Amino acid sequence: MRILVIGSVAAGTSAAAKARRNTEKAEIVIYDKDRDISYSACGLPYYIGSTIPSRDALTPRDEKWFKERYQISIHTRHEVLSIDPAKKTIKAVNLETKQPIIDHYDRLIIATGAIPKTPPIPGKNKKNVFQLRNVENADAIREYILEHQAKSAVVIGSGFIGLELLENLMSRGLKVTIIEKEDQLMPTMDGDIAKYLEHYLLSQNIDIVFNETVQEIQGNDTTLDIVTSSGKSIKADLAIFAVGVRPNVTLAQQVGIQLGETGAIRVNEKMQTNIEHIYAVGDCTEAYSILTKKPMYHPLGSTANKMGRIAGDQITGGDLTFRGILGTGIFKVLDQAIAKTGLSEREALNLGYDIETLVNIKPNHPAYYPNSSQLVIKAIADRNSRKLLGAQIIGQDGVDKRIDVLVTAMTFGAKVDDLFHLDLAYAPPFATTKDPILYTGMVLENAMVKGRKLITAQQLNQKIINKEPVIIIDARVEKQYDSDHIEGAINIPLKNIRQKAHDIDRDKPIITYCNKGVTGNAAQNILLNFGFKDVYNLSGGFKNYRTLY
């Protein structure tokens, strides 16, 4: 059997290596039009920032390594131009010698990856306007910064890559401006979580321009003049587009391989395309959501590796199948980590779910133990099934742990009621006695099953704007209320609420709040236990409200 693979970064090499692990009875050949193989694309921003000091650290494996270990032949700088499924051949060209090649396959794996989107604007081809797809792009950015002693940069786009670039350009001493066409950072996340990051970045003197696109890039090799849709002009030594990627499906489309609704190659659970003997894996390939079973395009190295391993196994007689993804993502920017899995609030609402939304603000470990820091966990659950639908977390430490626990729970179809019972590891350096994950489940369960209803900051704000007849009770101590409070709120410190309860109008909806939610919930409990019917606690408390309004 002869296995050909097109693409040698994550998915292609995973597929080839897995095939070889399963059998010695196959010829395995990989073609790639680039020079570099088997590197971590997710490491590229850190290579630009010199956090990863050397090119070798980023690209530890070469053709020789694959040959010696796996008897896999990798031809770099070879572009595959076309596929002939009838003859089971591919036509390629050696980009160095221009020599054409025809090669035969029994099984073909397409791992052509993704390509950065670049809007068609004047000036985008200037020498100091970059995108970041491969190691050579990263080399070019590094070299430009060094040669021109660049002092400033504009990053266009504020997704995960854009914000990782921000950190790494800053670590090289550049002043960075971010241009984002939406009204929030990280448009795949909800606006409230994005707001936490926005406040943080502003505190770090980052310039952020919202609601603007780039219309034109003027200037020259040393100083650019980036003109935005509103006519702003931003000067910078270089600019990098980080406005997302699209699947590289040109080759697949030419031969009639079906794309899915996301525009990426549609495959079945065995990673097979609609054309016999042709598989697709990695960033050119469509995945699907474990939660909704709907197609998803969420290109990432971890998923690419999974897909590659599954295809390699299938081709060589194995039975591994793809089980879908949650769309988990995480990134670090300066000392904050931001993670998401499953659906955002917006996505869940768009899909028609009846949801409960919690903003849970908790320390990552007890305040009495050094370096305790705050986690903001936003969790979305389905009121009908009580299953978790998604989570977003921002914080300094322990974000990756909590998102991975939620990923694992959600993979097994966890209901919110399951979280409290988890026997998670507890010791003061690592967690609170009740981990934030347990609280997340407890509060959602109380809201959905036990009548301890939640109201989000956005919902409360809308009620205030609409001048709805609600009673807002600030349950904090007087000093906190006097320092700042929600418009129209009355102050009944928790310790007084039992005596004051009879003065409160029972016919109006009541909203309780404190700083982060716990004391507000205590006040809510007392009122409900006193027979009040319509009492909501403000999710995330005043702290969350003030972050947004």
Place this chain on the structure above:
Amino acid sequence: MRILVIGSVAAGTSAAAKARRNTEKAEIVIYDKDRDISYSACGLPYYIGSTIPSRDALTPRDEKWFKERYQISIHTRHEVLSIDPAKKTIKAVNLETKQPIIDHYDRLIIATGAIPKTPPIPGKNKKNVFQLRNVENADAIREYILEHQAKSAVVIGSGFIGLELLENLMSRGLKVTIIEKEDQLMPTMDGDIAKYLEHYLLSQNIDIVFNETVQEIQGNDTTLDIVTSSGKSIKADLAIFAVGVRPNVTLAQQVGIQLGETGAIRVNEKMQTNIEHIYAVGDCTEAYSILTKKPMYHPLGSTANKMGRIAGDQITGGDLTFRGILGTGIFKVLDQAIAKTGLSEREALNLGYDIETLVNIKPNHPAYYPNSSQLVIKAIADRNSRKLLGAQIIGQDGVDKRIDVLVTAMTFGAKVDDLFHLDLAYAPPFATTKDPILYTGMVLENAMVKGRKLITAQQLNQKIINKEPVIIIDARVEKQYDSDHIEGAINIPLKNIRQKAHDIDRDKPIITYCNKGVTGNAAQNILLNFGFKDVYNLSGGFKNYRTLY
């Protein structure tokens, strides 16, 4: 309804607070013979080490707080002497005034906690021989160290508390010797994982005395002379017993409350004892294993809180039930974290499971990203059900994350095949593209289902001792083999194994190995694919083998 609670640390206050959250229609009273309430017992070692600087940080809540917030009355320094279930009363005494009290209950919650074991040896009552049960004990240790400018200590016992004490005594500048009666540290964990910690502690100049008990403590208030079972004499300024705890069940026993086989109070899933209207929660109470359904005694603040909340809910009409524990534990000693969940290898074997054992050594995040460090993950799975039975992890960073992911997976009955598919959060600062958790599942699945059999270091060592006819292949490069290798191993570097395969005896069992397992597995794959039948890869590779032998 009148609810009485005996004990005001974790479980008792949790029960009382949950009861109040559910209803205003109850009188809730807590009795405790100690002075301090609602503190983190797990924080005590850190208070001794001044990592937690003040007593107030450790005991943030007082009687007034519980009164104002929850209308809960707490009587400290009140010892409950007896219970009369027929009359539903308790008899207590105010330890300050000696005044006796009779109080009535509708529901009684026993949360009497645990007490440290202290062997009955001469000298154990000396002023500078301590145990660590409550804040006052910690105060006494702190004061003794300060007043006597103590320079050295002996910690008797090397469980989690003993090793946390070690760290904290060191942070106060004391030279510490550990005395452990078993032949390994942390006797609840497997010896191989304990060995990693042992090597580390020895590298930090800690003295460890194994296989010895303390026979007598001689000396005086300033210098102790600790005499061990072999007649060794160890001089130190103070000694602390940390040889485990036992449930404090004196009161329960007096009234005929049944104990379980672990010696702790037996309860049902509602936390009810065998006597009507009497509940038990926390460190005096027996739990049970999610995995084996058998009784377990595993006292810990996180479980105590769960039990308390469940009892409080049940008493006030709620339906929360206890779902068992995995026996998860974690602790930090200096810069190492050690965690365990589920069964150890020894425990699984004793229970009669047919197990697969993996030692998986992986970086917590990519080597190219700064501060990458090593995780050693030992995982045990059931060959029949393919379910995970337990895990133990040691490493510098990311231990808590991996154990919590495994806890969550095991809670949902995960099979080893499920781990590879988890869509865990990936970015270079947080994880490798394939997280160590994924590898753990992959290797175990390959071993159990795909014929990629594993052999443990202990099993290989036994074969070497027994002079069994096995071929041991060191698949590393020649230089590594020459520097050190397993006795009797031949060196066939991976890149040569395809050519050399025909020279290898097909009739003998073959064991392949490399440094950590990956290249050994590659060699194993090649030989199996060449038709060899009986090929094992050494779990954890040479690195793990040399840690043990």
